[in-house]
Amino acid sequence: GIQVEQSPxxxxxxxxxxxxxxxxxxxxxxxxxxxxxxxWGQLINLxxxxxxxxxxxxxxxxxxxxxxxSLLYISSSQTTDSGVYFCAASTDRQGAQKLVFGQGTRLxxxx
Amino acid sequence: SQTIHQWPATLVQPVGSPLxxxxxxxxxxxxxxxxxxxxxxxxxxxxxxxxxxxxxxxEVPQNLSASRPQDRQFILSSKKLLLSDSGFYLCAxxxxxxxxxxxxxxTRLSIL
Numbered sequence: 639g640i641q642v643e644q645s646p647x648x649x650x651x652x653x654x655x656x657x658x659x660x661x662x663x664x665x666x667x668x669x670x671x672x673x674x675x676x677x678w679g680q681l682i683n684l685x686x687x688x689x690x691x692x693x694x695x696x697x698x699x700x701x702x703x704x705x706x707x708s709l710l711y712i713s714s715s716q717t718t719d720s721g722v723y724f725c726a727a728s729t730d731r732q733g734a735q736k737l738v739f740g741q742g743t744r745l746x747x748x749x
Numbered sequence: 750s751q752t753i754h755q756w757p758a759t760l761v762q763p764v765g766s767p768l769x770x771x772x773x774x775x776x777x778x779x780x781x782x783x784x785x786x787x788x789x790x791x792x793x794x795x796x797x798x799x800x801x802x803x804x805x806x807x808e809v810p811q812n813l814s815a816s817r818p819q820d821r822q823f824i825l826s827s828k829k830l831l832l833s834d835s836g837f838y839l840c841a842x843x844x845x846x847x848x849x850x851x852x853x854x855x856t857r858l859s860i861l
Contacts, residue, residue: 671849679837679855681793686849722791734781734798735846736808741792 644740661725669728751776755853772840
């Protein structure tokens, strides 16, 4: 099955800094999602981005499907951005989308 | 709009006891439904998925089972819990393939 790898595993930044999180995947994908897991465990949808570029406020994401990677950019970080960021991908072309998750990047934003 | 509900939010059970976790989706029909488990605070693993009533597929062999008695209801069960069943269980739904999955708030299960 598909392998999903995220880097870095941990990232500590000061408030206001910018960051780039990377997700590499081993096969062509039909679904690629970025999530933010907050300290209460809630998994928040950030982007559905099997290809292309999207932006939502201070966050943006780019997936280069032909090179099998995706990047999540966070600009002007705030303490509320802290948590674990997951990338998840699926290669399924029909039926249910069986997402395979990376191990996550734990982001800590210090005031 | 669509919403997904999971309960209970937390559960503490003794080894060998039964388990039933419920997940319901509102505002959509015939969703794809999923159960994931997160152990040790990192990485989610897909346990079961369903594309319709009574249709269950299992991804990993384990002590758990799933059922879908109604279109928007997904239940995770066990007859006898093991210590290794501890973890954070999340339910998710999606409309169809090539659509994003949306997650519930999860159930934190501790086995004593």
